[in-house]
Amino acid sequence: MITNDDGVYSPGLAAAVEAVQHLGDLLIVAPRFQQTSMGRSFPKSSSVGIIDPVNIIVNGKEMKAYGVHGSPAQAVSYGLLELTNRKPDLCISGINYGENLGLSLTCSGTLGAAFEADSYDIPSIAVSRQVPLAIQYTIDYQKMDWDIAKKITADLAYEVLKNGIPEGVKILNVNVPDGAEYDTEIRITKQSRLNYSVFNKPEIRDFSCSYPLTSILDVDEKKTEENSDVYAIYYDKVISITPLTWDLSVSTDWDFVRNIEAE
Numbered sequence: 138m139i140t141n142d143d144g145v146y147s148p149g150l151a152a153a154v155e156a157v158q159h160l161g162d163l164l165i166v167a168p169r170f171q172q173t174s175m176g177r178s179f180p181k182s183s184s185v186g187i188i189d190p191v192n193i194i195v196n197g198k199e200m201k202a203y204g205v206h207g208s209p210a211q212a213v214s215y216g217l218l219e220l221t222n223r224k225p226d227l228c229i230s231g232i233n234y235g236e237n238l239g240l241s242l243t244c245s246g247t248l249g250a251a252f253e254a255d256s257y258d259i260p261s262i263a264v265s266r267q268v269p270l271a272i273q274y275t276i277d278y279q280k281m282d283w284d285i286a287k288k289i290t291a292d293l294a295y296e297v298l299k300n301g302i303p304e305g306v307k308i309l310n311v312n313v314p315d316g317a318e319y320d321t322e323i324r325i326t327k328q329s330r331l332n333y334s335v336f337n338k339p340e341i342r343d344f345s346c347s348y349p350l351t352s353i354l355d356v357d358e359k360k361t362e363e364n365s366d367v368y369a370i371y372y373d374k375v376i377s378i379t380p381l382t383w384d385l386s387v388s389t390d391w392d393f394v395r396n397i398e399a400e
Contacts, residue, residue: 142246169204231264
């Protein structure tokens with residue numbers, strides 16, 4: 138299964154398809170429209186669930202795909218429930234316009250699609266390419282060099298299909314820096330605990346009017362963990378692969394619960 142959050146006509150989706158089309162049968166299903174930063178949401182609307190059969194251009198040739206009216210996670214679920222009788226061996230989400238790092242992962246539609254696939258016990262690879270923030274929300278898809286992102290996508294997909302995803306891992310979150318080359322280092326990283334970008338506070342605001350929040354990068358090298366995805370992409374300019382799982386729980390001291398019970 139190939140999906141994304143930038144929409145079914147995104148060149149990044151076509152690049153992902155081109156990268157892995159030689160590996161097996163593909164189900165290409167993605168949001169009909171741009172759905173950046175939708176996370177794993179399931180919004181409701183009068184059009185949700187409409188599925189448009191479309192043709193996308195991949196390496197100069199038409200390929201059948203489906204555009205789902207809904208979020209990336211909804212595209213995955215509708216695709217699995219209604220567009221195939223076979224459980225996919227792998228879900229690839231991307232290639233995304235814009236890196237997905239640090240605390241932004243829970244906002245990411247690219248990761249939201251991958252986590253939705255994981256809920257069906259399907260291993261996933263989320264692939265993102267570093268681009269300026271101003272490009273990440275646009276529907277005017279700008280021309281990009283996808284070659285390095287395509288290569289890492291193809292290599293990882295082949296490895297997962299052949300040998301399986303590493304034990305305990307559900308998703309591989311891949312980020313490719315702008316300017317990456319074929320000999321760029323590939324690094325296994327941890328998810329940073331820092332925000333990669335922050336929202337701007339509106340200077341003048343009329344509460345009765347719509348106002349989309351804008352964001353800026355907010356990275357401080359002294360605060361950024363050297364083994365993190367943010368450090369790898371922003372400072373060292375290497376390809377980052379972050380193994381993820383859906384378990385958000387942590388081991389901790391439960392004395393505070395006992396204290397509550399004692400009271």
